[in-house]
Amino acid sequence: MFLWKACNDSLPTFKNLQKRKVTEDKMCPICHLEEESVTHVLWSCGAAQDVWCQASRQLQKLSLEGTLFESIWGQLYRKLPKPTLEEAGMILRLIWSRRNDYVHGKELRHPKEIINKAHEDLQCFRESNSKVLTATLPACHQSPQRWKKPPDDRYKMNWDAVVNTSKNLIGIGAIISDYNGLVLGTIISSLKL
Numbered sequence: 001m002f003l004w005k006a007c008n009d010s011l012p013t014f015k016n017l018q019k020r021k022v023t024e025d026k027m028c029p030i031c032h033l034e035e036e037s038v039t040h041v042l043w044s045c046g047a048a049q050d051v052w053c054q055a056s057r058q059l060q061k062l063s064l065e066g067t068l069f070e071s072i073w074g075q076l077y078r079k080l081p082k083p084t085l086e087e088a089g090m091i092l093r094l095i096w097s098r099r100n101d102y103v104h105g106k107e108l109r110h111p112k113e114i115i116n117k118a119h120e121d122l123q124c125f126r127e128s129n130s131k132v133l134t135a136t137l138p139a140c141h142q143s144p145q146r147w148k149k150p151p152d153d154r155y156k157m158n159w160d161a162v163v164n165t166s167k168n169l170i171g172i173g174a175i176i177s178d179y180n181g182l183v184l185g186t187i188i189s190s191l192k193l
Ligand SMILES: [Zn+2]
Pocket: 028, 029, 030, 031, 032, 033, 034, 040, 041, 045, 046, 047
């Protein structure tokens, strides 16, 4: 849901809040150099770039252009293989929550900490997914299922959940796609039972 909001320019950045007359200031609360648009906070702000510089090599080398985040995400989607795209999704979500923490008075977390957390969450998500596939699907259903696109102008959410009884955790992962199959967002979460 986070990426869906980002692509629809509906994250509550200062620029968007100022447009809705909620705040007067529209500048980035971290660098104070530019308006805080969705693209600025997630990609072009120096603080965001400090994080991207620590990510995997394919992400470090990317040069993306555009002012709308929808276009930035479209370029990521076209240029990156799926595992790196998943990593990018995790990092984007964590850059946003790091910014929120900072706005609410916490210290700006170190870029390395963000990358480590992104990789941990990704590993947890992948382990959960592979356990769901091997543990819950009967053998006769293990052939790959063809993804069916939703009707035009609709979105589709595919999801999986797994229970890890030894750690008392439930993991949930979901992916939202549009009718062209373009991935708009991923949701990955784990909860204590
Ligand atoms: Zn900034």
